[in-house]
Amino acid sequence: MREFAASDSGKTLLQILENVNDVITVRDAETGETLAVSGAVEEMYGYTAAEFRDLSIEAYSAGPPEYTQERALELVDEARMNGETSFEWKAKRADGSEFWTEINISRTELEGQSVLVSVVRDVTERKEYELELERYERLVSLISDPVFTFDENDRIDYVNEATLALTGHSREELVGAHPRKLSVDQAQTREHLEAIHELQDGEDDSVRLEGTITRDDGTERTIESNMALLPPTDDGEFGGAVGVSRDITRRKRREEKLERFASVLSHDLRNPLNAAMAQLTLLREVEGCDSEYVDTLEELTDRMAEIIDDVLTLAREGQYVTDPEAFSLPEVVGEAWNTAGTPEATLVVDDELGVVEGDRPRVGRLLENLFNNAIRHAGDDVVVEVRRLPDGFAVCDDGPGIPPDERDDVFDYGYSTNTDGTGFGLNIVAEIADAHNWDVVVGESDAGGACFEITGLSE
Structure with missing residues (x-):
């Protein structure tokens, strides 16, 4: 039996407090005097029962702004007036560490005396989980792309604000509904759900799906969704999925x-x-x-x-890259140079180019066009360098360069300063970059020539 502390007038309460894991305190309903404290208080708060009985509420509360002595007394008064109350409270141990508790206070009569019985339970683990969940929900709600989840029965059980904006439906209309509520093609919906379930036994972590939905106003939108599995159920079965969508109708x-x-x-x-x-x-x-x-x-x-x-x-x-693959950038640089380079020209390749993801043939065409551009404007003996950037790569030459006031125009349709060119070479470069969701800008190389920086590549 654990140690209990009680005033002389409260010794009869000890039988109630025996072998209870939660902390229980008994106070006089009128005076607030602590009559008894269960021994579990030492494990939870770090005080002996005798020490705890003589402490003020403020001594074991986390403090301002919400968890103060004044607020605690208000809650006690609520229990005194209404007969009971329940609330969460951030508490403080003897060593100063803080934790979460759930407190239930009820008013009752014991041997003719009106008392307030408080049952205190440590809910730190649950509270931290709830707070983490709230943070994630807040984060997801701020994401501009639609985010949603399916439960184990393929029913929608979460949607963020962007999903509501895309579909035109209310949260009440979507949560609990089957995805076919929005789909134009029911057969495609079945195929998509099968593809999602197949992730559980496959090697892929996610699957990209494309389909058409009907909005609340009857209009149709084409969306692209990347789906990944949620943790399985306790028995290892399908536990739902999370998806991030993008409206690709215009594309x-x-x-x-x-x-x-x-x-x-x-x-x-x-x-x-x-x-x-x-x-x-x-x-x-x-x-x-x-x-x-x-x-x-x-x-x-x-x-x-x-x-x-x-x-x-x-x-x-210029068509959007839907199935990027990982490939060695140095290899593609070499292949492009073999096609576009001249015997007199020199290629310098950074050892750290590494691997990138994209459409390999199109990236090769991008490099060919940049190499051709350098040779056309700098001559057959041009020196071209391809080097790594933190989020991309650069193609630079030692030619005459591009005047600052013309750099914004070089990617325009038909723009060319060479009568032999069609004016589409650099525009094709820009279109290929855009199709990958990359950015391309032109500046000046260390040698004073042109330097094209392609950035926005995923790591």
């Missing part, structure tokens, strides 16, 4: 327009141009027509073909 429409544009380039323009080039060949080889006019026409048709190729590349390379 999809842009890609559709680019596809139509590419189709026009590939067929409606290239076919008649190819026919014209064939006629020129016949004119020269069959008819024997060899004049400066035919030469000029041939140069013009070749240039038109080059422009069409560049614009077609621009249309395709």
Whole structure:
């Protein structure tokens, strides 16, 4: 039996306090005098029962601004008036450390005396979990992208404000609902849920899904969601999933327009141009027509073909990268240099380029265009350096550089200071970077030439 402390008039209360894990105190309802304290107080507060009985409430409370003697007395008065009260209280041990308690006070009669019985339970672990959960919920609520969770029954059980804004539905309408409430394609919804469940037995940590939802006002939006599993249930079964979505409606429409544009380039323009080039060949080889006019026409048709190729590349390379892969950047740099470099030019590659994630062929095209740009403006004997940046890489040369007042224009459609170029090379660079959600800016290299910095790469 633990040690208990009680006043002479409260010794009959000792039987009530025997072998109780929670701290129990008994006070006179009128005077507030402490009549008895259970021995569990020493383990919880660090005071002996006798010491604790003589302390003021303030001595074992965390203090301002909320946990003061004044506030404690208000709560005691509430129990005295109403018969009972319950509240959480931040307490303080004898060594000064703080912890959370849950206190239940009730008024009762013992041997003709009106007393207040307080039951104090240490709820620090639960409270810290609740506070951590509140912090996470607050953080998630501030995220601009829609965030939501499914429970083990594939029902929506959490949505943040961004999800409400995207769908147009209220929280009450969404929580507890099945995802098919929003989906346009029910078969696709089943496929998506199957893909999410398959994560439990697969090697991937997440899955990217794309689908169309119907908003509350009837309009449709295309969204991309990255889904990951929540911890499994106690018996190891599916425990739900968390998703982060993004409205990609505008992006999809842009890609559709680019596809139509590419189709026009590939067929409606290239076919008649190819026919014209064939006629020129016949004119020269069959008819024997060899004049400066035919030469000029041939140069013009070749240039038109080059422009069409560049614009077609621009249309395709600008499409968003949906399935990035990890690859060695030095390897892609080497491949691009073998395609674009000249025997007289020099390539210097940083040993720390490392691995990046993206669309490998398109990153190769980006590098080729930057190398071609350096050679075109700095000459065949240019020195090009590719070096690592904290969140990306840079391609720099020792050429004449780009004047500061022109640096914002070099990525525009058709911009070129070289009569031999089509003006699409650097624009394609910008489109490929944008498709990866990267940033590209141009500045000055240490040698005074141009330096293109590509940043925003994931680590």
